[in-house]
Amino acid sequence: MITSLNHIGIAVRDIEVSKTLYKKIFGIETFHTETVEEQMVQIASFNIGGILIELTAPTSPDSPISKFLDKRGEGIHHIAFKSDNVQKELSRLSEEGIQLINSEPKDGAHEMLIAFLHPKSTGGVLMELCQPK
DSSP states (O other): OEEEEEEEEEEOSOHHHHHHHHHHHHOOOOOEEEEEGGGTEEEEEEEETTEEEEEEEESSTTSHHHHHHHHHOSEEEEEEEEESOHHHHHHHHHHTTOOBSOSSOEEEGGGEEEEEEOGGGTTTOOEEEEEEO
């Protein structure tokens, strides 16, 4: 079951430049940072009012984030929803005719299993499902 909003993913070209900007806007002093090799991204995240904001920069020109940035520029990339069972949700959504980008969960940031739903099936919004490992 999808239980809540987990985070908003923002595609950025440069993590350090973006961290400086978000420090100015929100007064953030500390960011959680990590590299997710499987997704070819580096993230810097922070919490505002119980919602995680995840700045996401590519670590490779082959990264989906690189392709997004080349096509659309910096900005909101995806909205992530927490699920108690991502695999079960993927099966349910596939049966409902929702196009999946990932048919199996993959490793993501913050010790989560993640999977994406294709925006062609979700009204133009890239949606991520995530579940704590």
